[in-house]
Amino acid sequence: MDIDQSSVLFRIDERSGVPPYQQLVQQVRQALRLGWLAVGDQLPTVRGAVAELAINPNTVLKAYRELEYEGLVAGRPGQGTFVTKTLADESVKSHAALRRGLERWFTAAIEAGLDEESIVALFDTTRRSLRVEEAV
Amino acid sequence: MSIALETSELAKRYGSTWALRDCSVSIPQGRVAALVGPNGAGKTTLLQLAIGISKPTAGQVEVFGWSPHEQPLLVLARVGFVAQDHPLYRGFTVSEMLRVGRKLNPRWDQQLARERLDRLGIPVEQRVGRLSGGQQAQVALVLALAKRPELLLLDEPVASLDPLARREFLQSLMDAVAEGGLTVLLSSHILADLERVCDYLVILSASRVQLAGDIDRIVADHKLLTGPREGAERIAARHTVIHERHSNRQSTLLVAGDRLAAQAACSAEPAWLAETPSLEEIVLAYLGQPVVSSAPAQPRLEVAS
Amino acid sequence: MIWLTWRQQRLEALIGGAVLAALTALLVLTGLHIAGVYHDGNLAACSLGKSQPAACGDSVLRFGARFSNLVNLTNWFNMVPLLIGILAAAPIVLEFEHGTHRLAWTQTITRRRWLATRLTLAFGVAVAAGLGFSLLMTWWRGPFDQLTGRLDTNAFDFEGVVPIAYTVFAASIVLAVGTILRRTLPAVAVAIVSFLALRLGIEGWVRYDHYLSPLHKTWPVGAPAPTGEAAGYLGDNGLTFSGAPDAARRMFDSCGVTETNPRALQGVSHCLRHHHVMQYAIYQPSSRFWTFQGIEASIFLALALALVAASVWWVNHRLV
Numbered sequence: 001m002d003i004d005q006s007s008v009l010f011r012i013d014e015r016s017g018v019p020p021y022q023q024l025v026q027q028v029r030q031a032l033r034l035g036w037l038a039v040g041d042q043l044p045t046v047r048g049a050v051a052e053l054a055i056n057p058n059t060v061l062k063a064y065r066e067l068e069y070e071g072l073v074a075g076r077p078g079q080g081t082f083v084t085k086t087l088a089d090e091s092v093k094s095h096a097a098l099r100r101g102l103e104r105w106f107t108a109a110i111e112a113g114l115d116e117e118s119i120v121a122l123f124d125t126t127r128r129s130l131r132v133e134e135a136v
Numbered sequence: 137m138s139i140a141l142e143t144s145e146l147a148k149r150y151g152s153t154w155a156l157r158d159c160s161v162s163i164p165q166g167r168v169a170a171l172v173g174p175n176g177a178g179k180t181t182l183l184q185l186a187i188g189i190s191k192p193t194a195g196q197v198e199v200f201g202w203s204p205h206e207q208p209l210l211v212l213a214r215v216g217f218v219a220q221d222h223p224l225y226r227g228f229t230v231s232e233m234l235r236v237g238r239k240l241n242p243r244w245d246q247q248l249a250r251e252r253l254d255r256l257g258i259p260v261e262q263r264v265g266r267l268s269g270g271q272q273a274q275v276a277l278v279l280a281l282a283k284r285p286e287l288l289l290l291d292e293p294v295a296s297l298d299p300l301a302r303r304e305f306l307q308s309l310m311d312a313v314a315e316g317g318l319t320v321l322l323s324s325h326i327l328a329d330l331e332r333v334c335d336y337l338v339i340l341s342a343s344r345v346q347l348a349g350d351i352d353r354i355v356a357d358h359k360l361l362t363g364p365r366e367g368a369e370r371i372a373a374r375h376t377v378i379h380e381r382h383s384n385r386q387s388t389l390l391v392a393g394d395r396l397a398a399q400a401a402c403s404a405e406p407a408w409l410a411e412t413p414s415l416e417e418i419v420l421a422y423l424g425q426p427v428v429s430s431a432p433a434q435p436r437l438e439v440a441s
Numbered sequence: 442m443i444w445l446t447w448r449q450q451r452l453e454a455l456i457g458g459a460v461l462a463a464l465t466a467l468l469v470l471t472g473l474h475i476a477g478v479y480h481d482g483n484l485a486a487c488s489l490g491k492s493q494p495a496a497c498g499d500s501v502l503r504f505g506a507r508f509s510n511l512v513n514l515t516n517w518f519n520m521v522p523l524l525i526g527i528l529a530a531a532p533i534v535l536e537f538e539h540g541t542h543r544l545a546w547t548q549t550i551t552r553r554r555w556l557a558t559r560l561t562l563a564f565g566v567a568v569a570a571g572l573g574f575s576l577l578m579t580w581w582r583g584p585f586d587q588l589t590g591r592l593d594t595n596a597f598d599f600e601g602v603v604p605i606a607y608t609v610f611a612a613s614i615v616l617a618v619g620t621i622l623r624r625t626l627p628a629v630a631v632a633i634v635s636f637l638a639l640r641l642g643i644e645g646w647v648r649y650d651h652y653l654s655p656l657h658k659t660w661p662v663g664a665p666a667p668t669g670e671a672a673g674y675l676g677d678n679g680l681t682f683s684g685a686p687d688a689a690r691r692m693f694d695s696c697g698v699t700e701t702n703p704r705a706l707q708g709v710s711h712c713l714r715h716h717h718v719m720q721y722a723i724y725q726p727s728s729r730f731w732t733f734q735g736i737e738a739s740i741f742l743a744l745a746l747a748l749v750a751a752s753v754w755w756v757n758h759r760l761v
Contacts, residue, residue: 012332017414019355020332050314054306055332056168057314128411189546190761208551217547223540225449236445240548283549 008037010044012053020055024063032072032087043073043081138200140165140287140319141186146195148181154343155181159195161338161348163321165286168313170330171323172419173340179323180220182340183289186321187217199287213243216280220291222273226265230275233264234282241283249282256308270301274308281312288312290322294329306333331415339422346422351415358418361389363408371408379421390421442550442558449536453528454566460524461570465577472581475508479584488587489727501588512585512595521574522604523636526611527629529567533559534619534628537760556756560749563616564609571608575600590727592673594644601734606741611636613748620752620760639744643737649674649725652736659721662713673727681719692716 008031012020031037044052046060064081067073075081109119139162146159156178163169171179184190185197188204188211197204204211224233230253238244253260256274264272273293280288293309294302306329312318321338324330330337337354339346347354358378361371368387372380375391382388390413413421447454479485484504487497505512536542536559546552578599579586586596597603611632619628649655655676662680682689696712725733 014328014331017412019352047311047314050310051307053332054303054310054329056310056335058166058168058335059332125409129409184761187547189543189552209549212547212549215547217543219540219543219547221540223544225541225544226539227452228448232448237548239444240442240545240550242549279544 008043010049010053012055021059021062021066024049024060025066028063028067028072029087032083032085035086037083037086039083039086041083042079043083045080138165139163139198140167140200141321142196142198143182143185144196146182146185146197147193148178148185148190149193156185156340157343159340159345161345163319163336163338165319167336167350168310168320168334169322169336169338170334171321171338171340172327172330172423173323173325174423175325177340178343179325179340180291183217183291183321183323187215187289188212189217213241213283214286216283216285216288218276218280218288218290218293221296222276222293224264224272224276224279227263229261229263230258230267231260233275233279234260237279237282243284245282245284248284249278252278252281252308256304268301270297270304273297273301273305277305277308277312286317286319288318288320288322290320292323292325295324295326302329309333327416327419330419337415337419339419341423347418354418355412355415358390358392358413360411360413360417361391361408362411363387363405367405367407371405378418379424390417442555443562445545446559446562450529450532450562450566453532457525457528457570460521461573464518464521464574468577468581471511472583475511475581475584478507479504484584484588489590504584504588508585515578515595515599518574518578519598519640522571522607523611523633525570525574526567526608526613526636527615527632529563529570529608530612530615530619531625531629533563533616534623534625537620537623538625542760552757556753560616560753564612564749567608567612568605571605574608575602575604578604590673591730592725592727592733597648597730597733598644601731602738603734603741606738606745607636607640610639610741610745610748613745613752617748617752617755620755639741643740648733648737649676652733653725653729655723655725657721657723659719662710662718662720673729674725676723676725678722678724679720680713681721683717692718 008028010024010027012023016023018026028037028043037043043064044060046057046064049055049060050057064073064075068075068081072083072085072087073081074084106119109122114122141161141163143159143161146156147154148156159178159182171182173179181190185192186199186204188208191205199211199215202210204215225236228236234246234249237249238246250260253275256271256278258267258271258274264275267275273296277290277293280290288309290309294305297305309320309322310333313320322334331351335351336349337351338348361375363371363386365382365385365387368380368382368389371387372389372391375389376393377389377391379390380387482500482504484497484500486494487501536545542555545555579601582591582596582600586600589596591597591600614632614635615625615628618631619625622628659681682692684692692713696709696716
């Protein structure tokens with residue numbers, strides 16, 4: 001059985017509508033949040049990720065550049081890309097407050113008479129329109 | 137940024153049928169470009185013109201600045217080609233196939249070929265005809281890569297392969313791209329796998345180029361507008377509509393253009409939502425309504441009736 | 442490129458080699474036997490052009506009868522140039538059929554060089570095999586040729602330069618049809634049919650009647666045939682009589698002719714001569730062997746050249 005040397009296992013969902021490089025960025029951020037990646041850990045090599053996923057190497061490079069821009073990782077020439085900052089502490093703090101807010105919203109939606117599918121639909125459309133605005 | 141493959145009004149006619157017309161594309165070096173279109177759209181013709189086994193009826197094609205027809209050896213030394221169904225000499229062993237490559241190509245890297253085959257677990261003394269379809273495709277790819285090309289042309293390389301073989305083939309291909317110095321143009325009539333593998337897109341339909349460009353830019357330049365049926369004409373009139381769908385109550389328009397304009401249009405009409413379409417949606421939209429006039433490939437303005 | 446061409450033709454070369462080896466063994470064994478019999482029977486004295494002792498008529502007939510089955514068997518060897526031609530050209534057509542020419546043409550080699558190498562080796566082998574076959578058959582037929590000349594079909598078809606021309610022609614049909622259709626089996630089928638049709642047609646209607654005008658000779662009945670020119674190929678021959686057909690019948694009755702074979706006529710020759718009956722023969726003399734060889738070879742080689750030129754043009758301008 002192959003054990004991946006790095007700590008995060010990438011996957012690409014073609015159907016999600018999210019560009020591949022962004023999926024990788026999100027997965028690294030998620031790994032940082034959940035504590036799977038710690039400061040100093042090495043991200044998968046470009047060739048390793050490419051061989052594993054059959055994705056364009058530029059996708060990986062682009063994702064790592066974005067993460068580097070956000071200050072989360074740093075590339076060491078000849079060695080690889082390494083984590084420089086973790087998101088674990090922030091997410092723990094902001095989680096609690098957000099979670100409470102979300103619980104309040106859910107309760108309000110159920111009281112308003114929405115069923116589960118309507119709640120999900122409302123959530124999705126709002127999220128999408130927000131994302132478009134964000135991109136502008 | 138230099139151009140690996142450039143065509144200018146390239147056209148090819150067989151008898152009275154035009155296989156390719158007014159084809160003008162410019163694929164930058166280092167890209168992995170997808171050539172998509174239905175069967176008979178002209179994909180194979182374009183690839184054959186690029187490698188030089190076919191001659192243009194009109195127009196020009198240049199590979200790294202050289203003409204495949206006038207300077208064939210210069211082009212052939214730098215371009216790898218895997219034809220549809222990856223033809224190989226079935227009676228030869230794999231090592232004999234390598235010998236063919238070694239004898240016919242000055243820039244042949246035997247060690248690279250052996251390493252790749254070993255990594256793939258393909259026995260070199262096995263007859264090619266006895267290998268599985270996926271293994272044969274891998275051998276054809278290794279043959280093309282071992283001559284150290286700068287441009288790799290693949291005609292439907294994964295069309296006849298099962299999903300696992302397809303995945304393994306693309307892994308090998310991407311690994312070669314990661315090594316650096318390689319531009320790839322691969323044709324496909326299957327849309328899956330494209331977005332993860334390719335960063336450049338050429339859409340061919342009805343023998344003409346419908347759209348060409350970096351995938352990131354293409355996705356950014358198209359928007360999917362959804363909204364009520366009544367307002368559809370108004371919205372359509374303000375955009376370049378590629379594709380539209382209507383039901384009694386709802387309309388969906390895939391439009392090309394600046395995302396700011398799309399945003400502006402939607403903020404004026406609160407019932408309308410502007411979303412980013414998937415690459416597949418964009419490709420299908422262009423394939424659904426091919427431009428057949430001789431005007432340069434531009435999306436048509438459509439007003440819903 | 443040379444290694445590649447040889448390797449691709451390996452199977453066909455082995456098949457052809459096996460067939461030719463078997464043929465050679467058969468011919469060498471039987472040929473040595475025939476030559477032995479010829480030598481033992483002192484038949485050299487009966488060869489054409491020499492003054493023949495009286496016993497020759499019988500001994501030549503006996504010799505011919507002894508080996509007539511074997512000689513008839515050699516009719517099948519007309520297929521040998523066809524077979525060699527097919528084996529020589531089939532690998533090129535198979536390449537087009539399987540599409541592997543697109544593999545070859547995208548290595549660092551020009552289409553012209555590829556084609557030139559393939560054709561040179563294929564037709565080189567065809568010529569060499571045809572030449573070998575001709576030399577072998579010429580040796581084997583030595584005794585028979587000395588007695589009956591080389592112009593008859595049993596000799597002419599297998600000696601000199603025509604076997605080479607036949608082989609090259611057969612290969613060129615396979616090449617031309619196969620290049621255009623890109624299918625081997627139809628190409629071979631067309632080659633077989635057209636080869637046989639052309640060979641039979643030329644041999645039956647053109648060669649002995651039209652290459653050069655046949656010679657006529659007449660001489661009195663019962664006298665031996667004049668030996669001025671050694672008869673090569675005997676065409677129409679018989680008796681001439683000037684007069685109406687019923688007069689001929691009356692004349693034959695009056696001389697007591699019951700059968701018209703040479704023996705019977707010999708007996709009544711005196712009577713027939715009295716009625717001015719002459720023997721005639723229309724024939725082609727043996728001395729025309731090389732002229733005829735040249736004409737026939739030129740026909741087949743010219744056709745082959747046209748077919749090869751058409752194939753080359755098609756490959757260079759139409760094939761993808």
